[in-house]
Amino acid sequence: MILNDYPWLISPYQQFAEGIIHKKTHHALLINYVQGSGEDKFINMVANRLLCLSAQQLEPCSSCHSCKLFMSHHHPDFYVITNEQDKQSIGIDQIRKITTKVYEKSQQGGNKVIWIKHAALMTEAAANALLKTLEEPPENTYFILSDEHNSHLLPTIHSRCFSYFLSVPKLEYSIEWLKKRHSQQCSDNELASALLLSENAPLAALALLKPEKWQQRKAFCDHLLRVVPHNDYWQLAKTFENEEFIECIIWFCSLLSDALKAKQRAGRFIVNRDQVPLVRLLATKSNEKISALYELWLQARRLLLSVTGLNKELIVYNVLAQSEMISD
Template identity: 75%
Template structure:
């Protein structure tokens, strides 16, 4: 919770915590973010300040019993609702279980904080159950709902919350921060590429630049260079674990987008700055083929992320076969 390690979070935290000091904090925060921009760190700090029973300043005191419990991750008045392992959504029973507890007196005699992670993944029944609590919140109870900026949350839920978008740092600020996190000798092009692939979210870029992960991306690009001239997308089937396919979709779609930019002579906006030969090769395809490939792979990603019970291998094999058909047209 030391936000000095994440300098771009200092102002957002101040803006959100200012209402706590003035005793006018909204009972429900909706925090939208680009994944990997420090959202968890900010929310933990905000929850810590809401639960602190001694501080009158922006910072939690870190010394009172409530702070000590929070630091040990055992605070009885801090509840987290999130997707259960292996399930794509938050169910109504999870919301009901928390709702039954928050109407009781807080165990530490202070505030209660409920954090709903990936709030848009609530089923409609779960969202409606939460809505009833948001409309008539218990005393000294605060809700923090969080999700990615492009997720869909019921308008009725949004209307009950104070909405806040967590800004990301500039590309230059992010590059300076990322350089300090890695001892690997990455070029500026590679650093910029990792950040742009991560929507300029610094923590996501650092994860992508981990040596093993960065090598996986380079290998994927090398394989594309081999298969494209032969139109042999099936070659990809054995080059990575299928659980990693969603990640490959993001990488491939970024390359396809770059190919369209190259065709429009907009090279300065290219994301994959370290893969210019591959981008140029993709740019030899027609606009229609590039757009068809983009739509095909993106649709597969949506299926894999949102639909349960589908055979993931079949989805992937279908994408590879359809990709070859598109290139044959």
């Protein structure tokens, strides 16, 4: 099977393929996922099977003209919609354009598949424009809406779709998978930390473990070990570029959360298993200070992600200065 390199995807795919074979597939699928769990590979496989003209089995045949077009990324009945470059939303014009297309005859004589990636980015007007088509879908037309598990779609869209959560494998299983895929020597604690920081998504963990990225995290943690005892957070400004600050926020908030777990004697639940000395150091602070630092850094992340035109450098310096005030 094409998905053999991602064995946790095989069973979910087989469920969908069985539905396709027996013509029981819902015309609108809403697939939620943890980013980095192989979601694009899974959805492409489902779309390929829906478009295949010859397959009688679970897998697409890979040899019919439709499959060859799909594999060359030129299938005329497969449409992928997402936010356009430099835009943060999927607009109504994009949806209107595609809903016009779906009422046309299939160019290959089979199904038509429309994949709306990051579906929660649809504006309300765009979602409402799609709603009518979902209510009265054209024949042999399938919609796949996908987004992360913590995203929010309009309830009216949600109610007209068959919802499915693409689950991630168990931690122990993923550690074994990473050992086979990751070329660098890493301890089980390092592999587990990468997975837990990635919500157990194997592909996201593999990306985090790339030498440059993993070294960046290690350098950040090493700097924390030096600056926390002296309350000298300002020194962190020298360790990363502004673009990297959001990742550092995620890492630091995770460490602060682990420190609170350690204080509650819940160490078996910590995420940063390769940074136990740093977690213990942070746990010497009071619950109030740890919580205040967590809220401060998390608020900075919200600002950096949601507000355009901000002076990012100023936000970074403000967070570091306030961190020193909280830790006094």
